[in-house]
Amino acid sequence: MKRILLAGATGYLGKYIAEELVEQNYSTKILVRNLEKFKEFEIEVDDIIRAEVTNKSTLNNCCKNIDVVISTIGITKQKDGLTYMDVDYQANMNLLSEAKKSSVKKIIYVSVLNGNKMKDLKICEAKEKFVDVLKNSGLDYCIIRPNGFFSDMTEFFKMAKKGKVYLFGSGNQKANPIHGEDLAKVCVSAIESNEKEIEVGGPEVLTQNEIAKIAFDVVGKETKIVHIPDFFRRLTLKLGKLFMSSKIFGPMEFFLNVMAIDMIASKYGNHHLNEFFLEKKDSIYSTK
């Protein structure tokens, strides 16, 4: 059985990948900076390394005896004061350098859907810069390009709970978001697959209006969607670029751009958004 190093196991997707690797009996080593956070998941992996991916010296020999590295390392909501270039690019470069040193055979890297077509956005610029280096590294590789995660659809749920969902433009743009558990299966199957690039989304293609309606149905409220003229989205992007720090503007830039286009990838998985929202609702009530 191949020996896998997973970097990013404390994240939304990484947790599901760790579970899937263990489920499929892979020899699983994880690399984390926050051990306590991973322990809360109660996943029995074979080995744990505590290291800072952004600090190359802490990674020394992390890939020893490893066949395949999977990395989901990237900034989503972290507030470490680092840029996408520091983390999505450079931290993954640090891992790649260790992987080469230890003769790792393959790297599986999670970028974003259409990342290669949106390199003008800071997050995609950094991710795809790493992708380009990886492709020319001489190592075998697989780039996963997923659609938005269910975890990000939580914003719709939160707004619906408050009674109104705010959308830019018509809300008719479509996407097929994917659950972390489904995506983890794709990432783990890439260990044995010969595919070099996989674009993937969830089983349902939904408009933003439909996502909002699902959220309202789950919280049991009348559907009330406020459509903000798209002009304000474009204005926010222009002003944000001029006046906001890149750390705050980066996630906003990505979000405001992808909300304005259709984001559709090959359909995969069994998880549906209404079940995810139902779980959210139940977990909120159970903690009360």
Ligand SMILES: NC(=O)c1ccc[n+]([C@@H]2O[C@H](COP(=O)([O-])OP(=O)(O)OC[C@H]3O[C@@H](n4cnc5c(N)ncnc54)[C@H](OP(=O)(O)O)[C@@H]3O)[C@@H](O)[C@H]2O)c1
């Ligand atoms: N969310 C989406 O909708 C979406 C869609 C497509 C692609 N992606 C990409 O998929 C990947 C996984 O996403 P996710 O939602 O699972 O993200 P996540 O929950 O934020 O997990 C990201 C992982 O990267 C680690 N990380 C981030 N900054 C770090 C730093 N400065 N030093 C060390 N580790 C750091 C996190 O460690 P800590 O837990 O210690 O912070 C975590 O383990 C990301 O690269 C993301 O860009 C996300």
